[in-house]
Structure formats: C-alpha cells, structure tokens
Amino acid sequence: MPRTPRQGRTRRRGSVLAGRTRPRGASRVVGLVVGWLLVLIGLAALVLPGPGLLALVAGLAVLAQQYEWARRWLQPVKRKAFAAAAQGVKSRRNIALSFTGALLLVLLGVLWGVHPPVPSWWPLEERWWLPGGWSVGSGLILSGLLAAAFIVYSIRRFRPQA
Template identity: 45%
Template sequence: MKQQRRERGVLERVVTETLGWVLVVVGIILWPLPGPGLLIILAGITVLSRQHAWARRALGPVQERAVEAARFGVATWPRITLSALGGVWLFALGVVWWMSPTIPEFSVLGVGFGPRLPAAGWATGLGLMASAVVAWGLLVYSVRRWRTR
C-alpha cells in the first residue's frame, strides 16, 4: 500500500514536470507567432508551481496583474463590447490567413511583401482563430467572475 502511494507520487511528479515544461517550451516557440504563446507559457508555469517555489513566486505578481486587467476590462459595457469585437476581428484575420489570398506586392522600409501574406497558411490561421476563442472564453469568464452589477 505504501509502495503504491510512493510510486503514484513519483508518477504524478514526473507527469506534472513533463507537462509543465512542455507547455513552457511550446509557449516559447509560439511566442513570436500570432497566437496564444504567452498564455501557454503561463499555463506551464502554473502547472510547475505545484512543484517549484520559484514558479509560485513568479506566478503571484502575474496573477495579480491579470486579475486587475480583467476587472478593468469588464468594468463597462463598451469595453466588453470592444473586447468581443476584437475577438471577431482576430477570428476573421485567422480565416483570411488560412485562405492565403494573393495580395499586391509592396515594400515597407525596404522589406518586400506579396504576392502571399507573410506566414500565410493553416498553422497561422488556426493560431489566430484559437487566440480568438481563448479571448472570448476569458472574456466570458471575466464578465461572470468580476462584473459588478
């Protein structure tokens, strides 16, 4: 009985460590791309905070700022509406990037663009659409949790 409990504890720690670090690494890889890279890093640190004091210390200030920002974001109905419309805009951009239409060729500061969108394709489009869905979910959660009546 004691042996099983010990083995289960070791297995739980290995799974937690692995999942946390995988999320952190994937988040770092996705950070420069359009998508939820920063949220994935935060999720990884949250998982790691179950095992590491440094992760708990790092998570505290981030959680405080996130709650403060969420409360501010849902304080008025115009802010809520603009946030929801921002998600619609992000989702629409995801559809456009997935479809990868041809665009006119142009340059900005000597860097040429066109006839394809930069980083066009299903991966970027899916990342943008996933970001919109995450944003809507967080908006609904924030409204239900912190919206004062």
C-alpha cells in the same frame, strides 16, 4: 520536538504544499512538460495575440507543485492577470473592444488559412503575402476563441451583477 527528515522536506517555510507529497514518476514528467509548455506559450502570448498572463498563471500553477520558485511567482502573476482581466471588463466599451479584437483574430485566421491571391496594392514580394497558411491561421483562430472565452469568464467573475 525534533523533526524527522521527511517532515523537514514537505514543510518548507510557509509552503502552500506543506504536508503534501510531490508527484513522482510519469505524473511528474507530464506535469513538468505541461507546466513549461504553458509558461512558454504565456510568455509568447505576452507579445503575440493571445491570453499571455492567463497561460502564464496556468503554467506556474502546474509548476508550483514541483518548485518553490514557481510557488513564489504564482501569486504576484495571478494578481496582475486578474487585475488586467477586471480592467478589461470594467466598462461596456472595454468589453465591446475586447470582443471586437477576438473576432478580428478569428477572421484574420480564416483569411490566413484561405490564403486569397496577392492583391495589387501589396508592396512586397508575393512570398511575403500571408506566409504559413492554415498552421498560422489555426493559431490565430484558437487565440481569438480563447480570448473570447476568457472575456466571458472575466465578465462572469469580475462584473457586478446588475
């Protein structure tokens, strides 16, 4: 049976979205902005404090509604993110270290925002002591809180119930 042009567009080779229509208009633009923003945050958080793989998965999930390449990348990145999350809560020691790291991020963010005077042991110029103020501090606090939330999620999802 011959396919109509519309069927050929929505049913791409093994596409997860086969038979669904793609967003149009404002919802498409919002989806693109949110998706790319999450991908950029995820890439940055791979090297900076924060849940990089999980933000990357969220961004790819949003972009997968629009792009075939995002659908192809989503599953392998999601597998790696979930494997890392499962490994992070494999033992009580890992959980304690993860929560300690999240708490340190929050405390460092508060310290950064409060901006205490430069200590006598600081070897660099005064302008290099905690630059950025609350803009940097709030980002660190948010990263710590997100990390704690993802740790709780990982414990509930990947830890066997005792």
